[in-house]
Amino acid sequence: MATTSPQLTSRMADAAAGLVDSLGPEQREALAADLGDPAFREWSYLPGPRAGLVLGELTGTQRDAALTLLDTGCSAVGARTARAVIELDLIRRQLGGGDPRPGDDRFWFRVFGDPSTGVWAWRVNGHHLAVHVTVAGGELTVTPSFFGSEPARVPTGPHEGLRVLTAEEDLARELLASLDEPQRREAITSATAPADVLTRHDPVADPTRIGAGISHGDLAPAQQERLHRLVRHYFDRTPEDAAAAAWAAADRAGLDAIRFAWAGGTSPGEGHYYSVLGPTFLLEYDNTQDGANHIHSVWRDLTDDWGGDLLARHYASGRH
Numbered sequence: 001m002a003t004t005s006p007q008l009t010s011r012m013a014d015a016a017a018g019l020v021d022s023l024g025p026e027q028r029e030a031l032a033a034d035l036g037d038p039a040f041r042e043w044s045y046l047p048g049p050r051a052g053l054v055l056g057e058l059t060g061t062q063r064d065a066a067l068t069l070l071d072t073g074c075s076a077v078g079a080r081t082a083r084a085v086i087e088l089d090l091i092r093r094q095l096g097g098g099d100p101r102p103g104d105d106r107f108w109f110r111v112f113g114d115p116s117t118g119v120w121a122w123r124v125n126g127h128h129l130a131v132h133v134t135v136a137g138g139e140l141t142v143t144p145s146f147f148g149s150e151p152a153r154v155p156t157g158p159h160e161g162l163r164v165l166t167a168e169e170d171l172a173r174e175l176l177a178s179l180d181e182p183q184r185r186e187a188i189t190s191a192t193a194p195a196d197v198l199t200r201h202d203p204v205a206d207p208t209r210i211g212a213g214i215s216h217g218d219l220a221p222a223q224q225e226r227l228h229r230l231v232r233h234y235f236d237r238t239p240e241d242a243a244a245a246a247w248a249a250a251d252r253a254g255l256d257a258i259r260f261a262w263a264g265g266t267s268p269g270e271g272h273y274y275s276v277l278g279p280t281f282l283l284e285y286d287n288t289q290d291g292a293n294h295i296h297s298v299w300r301d302l303t304d305d306w307g308g309d310l311l312a313r314h315y316a317s318g319r320h
Helices: 006-021 025-031 060-072 076-095 167-178 181-187 221-235 240-253 305-316
Strands: 107-114 119-126 129-136 139-141 145-149 188-190 259-264 272-277 281-287 295-301
Touching: 006 025, 006 060, 006 107, 006 119, 006 129, 006 139, 025 107, 060 076, 060 107, 060 119, 076 119, 076 129, 076 145, 119 305, 129 305, 139 305, 167 221, 167 259, 167 281, 167 295, 181 188, 181 259, 221 240, 221 272, 221 281, 221 295, 240 281
Parallel strands: 188 259
Antiparallel strands: 107 119, 119 129, 129 139, 129 145, 145 295, 259 272, 272 281, 281 295
16 A cells, blocks of 8 residues: 655665765665566565675674665654664574674665655565565555564574564454454464465565455454454554555455454464455564574555555656
8 A cells, every 4th residue: 555655754764875875886876676677576574695785794884874764765663673673683683593793694685766855665685584665756555565483483592582563463362362253263264374474575465365264343342343443453564654554454344344354273373374355464473493482474556566566656647
């Protein structure tokens, strides 16, 4: 869902310009891509290199500029969480026996098109973090949006007990615990959780893969409020204007059409999965890997992932 926010898109353009100004020629070349590049819709939340400018090779000043751009694509809470995901990846590598140096962060920045034209896009992508923003004429979109956590709870070491993603699990468990037995039979679609979010890192999310679950209309008012808090938590990882527009779109499409589905175990420590599917959005959460200590969570906009409709409207208007 496109959001009209000229002040925010202006801040993003300024942040992107600040990053570009801090870079050398080869770094600028690594950062830049054409908006029509097919790679624009190629993404992954798995470990491994990406095209773009890698955070771990930047100077302190350049790193600050890059993270400033990241912050513009998130709310204050979302920015703290995104930075925590980056730090957690270092902890993960240390727990695995590695010895990464501080700041050796394997997250890649990419700018598609020219921010000075007002029609462009940017991303931050690496293991367990994907922030995608498309901008056109003072409007923007902010999906796909992926946050993950490995481990979900740090088991040992100086960071023992750390949880980077908490509300994603806790809010869903509160909703599940509030259901009576007939509601649980409707909401729990399988005793076995899938091994990952069902839409993976597909360029286009396919909602037909998602189980039916229980509808918003079949919940009591207090349960509906719990579902609202869960949905708003995902939206609220993004800038305030974008989150408000996403919720307004879901409301217009009809809240009673939203469905919550759970699969897998219902006790902490058991592999579990849930989805929240509405006419305009899909949320997925999976915690099954590494002994159910490895979270994947994603928000897909079923109407305007990647800003495709936003860009089409902009070009059709003749303003470009």
